[in-house]
Amino acid sequence: MPEQDLTDAWCARIQEAAATHRPLYIHGGNSKAFYGRPVTGDALDTREHSGILDYEPSELVIRARSGTALSEIEQRLERHRQMLAFEPPHFSPHSTLGGAIASGLSGPRRPFAGAARDMVLGVGLINGKGEALHFGGQVMKNVAGYDLSRLMAGALGTLGLLTDVALKVLPRPETEYTLKQVCSQQEALLRCAEWTAKPLPLSAACWHDEHLYLRLSGTEAGVRYAQHQLGDSLLEQDSSWWQRLRDQQLDFFRRDEPLWRLSVPPATPPLAITGDWLIDWGGGQRWLYSKENAATIRQVTGSVGGQATLFRNAQGKEDVFQPLPGPLFSLQQRLKQAFDPEGILNPGRLYAGL
Amino acid sequence: MERSRFLAGLDLPAHCILSEEAELRPYECDGLSAYRRLPWLVLIPETLEQVQAILAYCHRLKVPVVARGAGTGLSGGALPLEHGVLLSLARFTDILDIDTANRLARVQPGVRNLAISEAVAAQGLYYAPDPSSQIACSIGGNVAENAGGVHCLKYGLTVNNIAALKVVTMEGELLTIGSHAADSAGYDLLALLTGSEGMLGVIVEVTVRLLPVPEYAQVLLAAFDSAESAGNAVADIISSGILPAGLEMMDKLAIRAAEDFVHAGYPTDAAAILLCELDGTRAEVDAQLEKVHALLSHAGASEVRTARDQQERQRFWAGRKASFPAVGRLSPDYYCMDGTIPRKHLGRVLATISEWSAEYGLPVANVFHAGDGNLHPLILYDANQPGELERTEEFGGRILELCIEAGGTITGEHGVGMEKIDQMCTQFNRAELEQFHAVKRAFDPDGLLNPGKAIPTLARCAEFGHMHVHGGALPFPELERF
Numbered sequence: 068m069p070e071q072d073l074t075d076a077w078c079a080r081i082q083e084a085a086a087t088h089r090p091l092y093i094h095g096g097n098s099k100a101f102y103g104r105p106v107t108g109d110a111l112d113t114r115e116h117s118g119i120l121d122y123e124p125s126e127l128v129i130r131a132r133s134g135t136a137l138s139e140i141e142q143r144l145e146r147h148r149q150m151l152a153f154e155p156p157h158f159s160p161h162s163t164l165g166g167a168i169a170s171g172l173s174g175p176r177r178p179f180a181g182a183a184r185d186m187v188l189g190v191g192l193i194n195g196k197g198e199a200l201h202f203g204g205q206v207m208k209n210v211a212g213y214d215l216s217r218l219m220a221g222a223l224g225t226l227g228l229l230t231d232v233a234l235k236v237l238p239r240p241e242t243e244y245t246l247k248q249v250c251s252q253q254e255a256l257l258r259c260a261e262w263t264a265k266p267l268p269l270s271a272a273c274w275h276d277e278h279l280y281l282r283l284s285g286t287e288a289g290v291r292y293a294q295h296q297l298g299d300s301l302l303e304q305d306s307s308w309w310q311r312l313r314d315q316q317l318d319f320f321r322r323d324e325p326l327w328r329l330s331v332p333p334a335t336p337p338l339a340i341t342g343d344w345l346i347d348w349g350g351g352q353r354w355l356y357s358k359e360n361a362a363t364i365r366q367v368t369g370s371v372g373g374q375a376t377l378f379r380n381a382q383g384k385e386d387v388f389q390p391l392p393g394p395l396f397s398l399q400q401r402l403k404q405a406f407d408p409e410g411i412l413n414p415g416r417l418y419a420g421l
Numbered sequence: 422m423e424r425s426r427f428l429a430g431l432d433l434p435a436h437c438i439l440s441e442e443a444e445l446r447p448y449e450c451d452g453l454s455a456y457r458r459l460p461w462l463v464l465i466p467e468t469l470e471q472v473q474a475i476l477a478y479c480h481r482l483k484v485p486v487v488a489r490g491a492g493t494g495l496s497g498g499a500l501p502l503e504h505g506v507l508l509s510l511a512r513f514t515d516i517l518d519i520d521t522a523n524r525l526a527r528v529q530p531g532v533r534n535l536a537i538s539e540a541v542a543a544q545g546l547y548y549a550p551d552p553s554s555q556i557a558c559s560i561g562g563n564v565a566e567n568a569g570g571v572h573c574l575k576y577g578l579t580v581n582n583i584a585a586l587k588v589v590t591m592e593g594e595l596l597t598i599g600s601h602a603a604d605s606a607g608y609d610l611l612a613l614l615t616g617s618e619g620m621l622g623v624i625v626e627v628t629v630r631l632l633p634v635p636e637y638a639q640v641l642l643a644a645f646d647s648a649e650s651a652g653n654a655v656a657d658i659i660s661s662g663i664l665p666a667g668l669e670m671m672d673k674l675a676i677r678a679a680e681d682f683v684h685a686g687y688p689t690d691a692a693a694i695l696l697c698e699l700d701g702t703r704a705e706v707d708a709q710l711e712k713v714h715a716l717l718s719h720a721g722a723s724e725v726r727t728a729r730d731q732q733e734r735q736r737f738w739a740g741r742k743a744s745f746p747a748v749g750r751l752s753p754d755y756y757c758m759d760g761t762i763p764r765k766h767l768g769r770v771l772a773t774i775s776e777w778s779a780e781y782g783l784p785v786a787n788v789f790h791a792g793d794g795n796l797h798p799l800i801l802y803d804a805n806q807p808g809e810l811e812r813t814e815e816f817g818g819r820i821l822e823l824c825i826e827a828g829g830t831i832t833g834e835h836g837v838g839m840e841k842i843d844q845m846c847t848q849f850n851r852a853e854l855e856q857f858h859a860v861k862r863a864f865d866p867d868g869l870l871n872p873g874k875a876i877p878t879l880a881r882c883a884e885f886g887h888m889h890v891h892g893g894a895l896p897f898p899e900l901e902r903f
Contacts, residue, residue: 401863402860
């Protein structure tokens with residue numbers, strides 16, 4: 068697709084949608100169409116608005132239009148041995164930058180390098196009144212005005228249509244090793260709590276199928292040294308394993324049943340919910356296939372200070388996201404109003420009423 | 422509203438209320454002493470319930486409130502109001518819980534930044550953001566300002582290092598924002614509240630994330646004949662794939678001031694020095710030291726020194742951390758700026774500042790968080806000379822506008838507060854400022870929290886006259902000019 072700037076056309080389109088109260092369904096590559104609640108509205112495909120706008124490797128910043136393919140951005144970074152350190156999932160080859168930020172999802176490196184929201188330095192967006200606005204910038208430190216750019220991460224397009232995003236990027240580590248250890252879920256969580264409290268160059272920690280997978284990143288010497296600290300392990304040769312975890316390509320994820328994502332304090336012991344578990348983020352993100360009902364799963368997760376999302380295959384029966392306490396939900400409704408008074412931007416994708 | 426009437430209806434013990442002029446005087450300014458205003462009333466509650474009750478009472482009577490932590494802020498964010506309450510959180514100094522397994526500490530807002538790291542040092546953990554004022558500044562203020570420090574490039578700002586907040590709204594309602602998990606459902610209010618300068622709610626509890634103390638840290642000091650070649654060396658280091666824990670630059674005046682003050686061992690004949698700190702495992706750091714040493718020499722450093730031992734490393738940093746007070750010794754007063762620029766424009770921006778310095782007859786020392794582009798020009802002046810403060814402010818304002826023009830921002834880590842409110846009119850256009858105001862109204866419809874700070878009104882911008890000009894059109898055409 069040719070690179071073009073559609074900001075003005077999109078402003079006009081949103082102004083018209085606001086005037087006629089016709090909601091918009093904003094999407095990029097539709098690779099995360101399964102995620103969130105269904106939206107009824109006129110489709111707005113962001114992929115027509117694409118292109119990398121600024122990238123200077125020595126500044127550790129890249130800025131691109133929201134419809135730019137994630138793969139294009141990552142290839143460009145790769146040429147300079149840099150990366151998007153939050154490892155956004157590519158659920159299809161069509162995933163876009165805008166979708167990665169709007170969903171706010173992050174991959175295996177997240178507990179060690181930061182989440183999508185941590186890498187956002189600035190955004191261009193069009194609010195529900197059809198005004199093109201810029202917040203944040205292209206510098207690492209910026210505290211002028213409220214941080215409305217990070218607020219867009221995870222808002223699923225309900226507060227604004229992203230036009231461009233500036234992200235902090237990081238150098239790709241010189242070397243990465245993956246170690247594999249046989250152990251139970253309980254033992255894996257204990258080891259993760261112990262090792263993440265030590266100054267080791269860990270960059271991912273996942274338990275799956277009675278094995279703990281650990282990734283070490285750094286200089287050759289640094290990684291070798293850390294390998295000895297972690298005890299008896301097998302060296303896993305398949306370096307694409309983490310990418311398949313990130314993109315949910317492992318066999319574990321090949322089911323049509325409801326898939327739950329539990330976000331909990333990482334050292335939380337195994338949860339008393341029957342089902343099949345895959346533990347990522349050193350214990351902080353837990354994937355679950357379970358026949359238990361949603362209320363039970365949410366209650367157990369909430370009791371340890373976490374939240375449960377019905378990530379895939381919700382089949383329209385349940386709320387997707389953990390319900391919010393009343394006062395907090397009213398505040399979020401007022402915030403939605405502040406950006407999108409007519410309620411036309413992806414209404415209901417996150418919660419009914421937002 | 423009369424103060425006596427306000428006090429008559431206030432349910433708070435007498436020792437939590439300051440109303441005599443002599444008691445109020447110490448609260449007339451924060452760390453930006455050029456702006457002073459005697460508060461109407463200072464309230465220093467001791468319990469969360471009292472904070473809620475004060476806010477609910479003020480909300481009912483429509484009395485505005487300014488929250489204050491340790492008062493070390495550098496942008497006048499805690500400047501009091503003539504007719505409003507200054508709410509001090511100074512008595513909330515407890516560390517409530519340390520969760521080593523999840524590497525979290527739950528603390529009250531008046532806990533000092535450094536006290537957190539000290540409390541968890543025995544567990545081999547620390548709290549990464551380290552503003553220069555870390556021995557005095559409190560965590561509530563750090564969150565309100567999204568404080569930074571010298572380790573931001575690798576470890577991030579406050580926003581990247583906190584997990585949860587408890588916040589009291591202007592209505593007196595207690596909200597929990599964020600969680601002890603990696604993320605929370607709904608909008609990322611944790612990011613929105615961080616750096617909101619006391620405009621959206623009063624922070625009454627903070628859960629910070631802790632990191633393992635690196636096994637080893639080492640610092641390199643490199644001297645350069647020009648700031649530009651030092652800037653190029655920074656770009657070389659970053660491009661090589663190394664992410665230093667700290668990367669700081671000081672110019673000649675700052676080097677000399679720091680050397681005279683703390684005897685750090687800096688080369689005083691250099692035009693600029695770079696301090697590059699590397700941390701990690703010993704094996705990792707040793708490998709990187711060799712590489713950085715070679716890069717610095719190749720970039721034209723006249724001298725590259727590795728600290729011989731941990732004492733020398735501390736000394737190298739002591740000079741940098743004491744550079745503000747050190748510069749303060751050179752002149753009766755100094756004015757600290759806080760712009761951020763893309764690093765590639767460093768040479769041009771420094772050259773322009775130096776030209777203007779000659780033009781205004783006001784010397785400038787530059788201290789620069791080179792890794793993340795955050796520039797702190799310190800303008801030396803004498804407030805007792807008539808007109809000198811005004812000229813300093815004008816000079817400072819021009820520096821901030823230069824930062825915007827270079828693609829940067831008017832504030833990297835000190836906040837807008839009272840100080841940079843006019844430059845906000847240059848950085849943001851009318852619709853953007855209106856969007857900020859709409860967000861403010863979602864939290865505080867009556868505009869009672871820290872009014873007049875951080876986000877200028879459109880009328881103020883019209884009066885200021887230095888507005889964002891977009892596409893050649895004059896902004897705010899419908900507003901009267903003064």
